[in-house]
Amino acid sequence: MSATPEFYPVNCHKAYHAHIYFDQQSVQQVTDICMQIEDQFGLKVGRMHQKLVGPHRRWSVQVLFSHRDFDVFVPWLDSAREGLDVLVHGVTGDEYKDHTDYAYWLGQPVDLDLSIFTERL
Template sequence: MTSASPEHYPVNLHKAYHAHIYFDEQSVQHVTGLCEHIATEFGLKVGRIHQKLVGPHRRWSVQILFSHRDFEAFIPWLDAERGDLDVLVHGVTGDEYKDHTDHAYWLGQPVELDLSIFEKPR
């Protein structure tokens, strides 16, 4: 298991966040268990467990919605429990391009995103 390095660890700077957990056929059971725990223990909104590509994500993923109030408890727990899963954590500011670039942090290895779907700032 790899943890985020201190210089790349998520920082609580925004009011709202998404965490996108990436998985594959071998890890779908692991991510399903994580999502059940996140919903029941943290009370966070868990999106669909997409076994297809959705949005800018080039791997299967599930989205978790949370706020700055949940950040300090949820992020360290997620980092400890994710195993080998890679997770994108980003602020939700209304600028989707910046949210997925400037406001993005990774737990695990960065996953290439299809940023062409977002309007790039001028």
């Protein structure tokens, strides 16, 4: 299931992260997607964390990209994810807002541990 139009990621920041969530059964699928991201887009793909890292309560891999990549990369990722859930968020320096106000989901939202961030008022 793709993101609904009113919640589809919006290109309004200079930098972004995409966190692709996976499990033991989808390791090869996400490995293939990461290789395609590097080959087709030349984007920086982080380590595949087969453990919980940061606010993520599922295994994940992070992709770094910019506003210049956004309009081509995000629709491609939405199509290529084939059922995997993906968090796309802006990188603004306010990690709490990045993972809440500036967060969009491709697929189903995944619970995050936001307690590790300090909410700025």
